[in-house]
């Protein structure tokens with residue numbers, strides 16, 4: 001059955017109204033939700049913010065090992081240490097290696113550009129950081145729906161984004177509803193923020209619908225109703241420099257970039 005046929009037979013979907021719907025409970029989506037709640041509280045107003053996360057819990061779909069610059073966290077929660085943020089291991093040194101088939105040569109740190117100096121950063125489990133952020137978001141009154149993937153962008157008659165619909169559950173491999181079938185639900189919002197990470201499938205739909213990549217350039221219109229997380233994702237390094245960040249804990253997460261082997 002097509003989605004249209006399912007809707008015709010089992011619809012209409014239940015709809016919930018929010019001020020803001022955030023698609024994706026990663027660092028970007030959660031930081032957005034937290035900041036909105038903080039700003040509303042500072043103005044003495046109440047806004048309803050919901051985060052949809054397709055993983056079984058926030059952090060479940062987060063690649064964990066990361067070197068984290070705490071600059072954004074300092075802005076979001078200046079007291080993150082007291083709040084127990086899981087940034088426990090500061091970087092204690094950097095080693096930058098130029099590799100070849102037979103060995104490696106160390107590049108003196110003084111020749112490295114600033115972006116390769118990691119002092120002041122932390123080696124973290126990003127999954128743990130995300131779980132902690134989700135707790136802080138909930139403490140501020142953000143609703144988090146784990147296990148719900150936004151499957152469809154909904155549009156108003158004027159073409160603006162109305163919200164999203166979650167996917168139907170209990171569809172068999174043959175595309176037919178099973179006995180566990182559950183119709184997806186609609187989440188309508190004044191603002192819908194797409195924070196589904198790099199190459200999200202709703203982001204691709206939005207880029208196509210609003211022609212954001214006309215002329216080969218990704219354009220994000222200003223104005224309400226649409227936000228897109230512009231995350232390039234995994235960079236493909238063609239060069240053979242291996243930065244290694246030292247911590248007191250020997251760990252594979254200490255290697256911050258994977259590089260293509262020399263040809």
Ligand SMILES: Cc1cc2nc3c(=O)[nH]c(=O)nc-3n(C[C@H](O)[C@H](O)[C@H](O)COP(=O)(O)OP(=O)(O)OC[C@H]3O[C@@H](n4cnc5c(N)ncnc54)[C@H](O)[C@@H]3O)c2cc1C
Nearest residue numbers: 024025026027028029052053054061066067149150196197
């Ligand atoms: C291999 C690798 C190593 C990295 N190393 C580092 C590092 O050392 N230091 C560093 O600072 N950064 C690092 N990054 C980058 C960092 O992981 C990202 O910048 C960061 O995770 C981006 O956060 P985000 O919230 O935008 O997206 P994501 O972390 O991708 O989160 C998106 C969330 O949205 C959810 N989602 C997606 N689609 C939907 C949907 N339709 N409905 C509901 N939920 C949805 C996903 O399950 C996910 O939880 C690395 C990235 C990779 C891939």
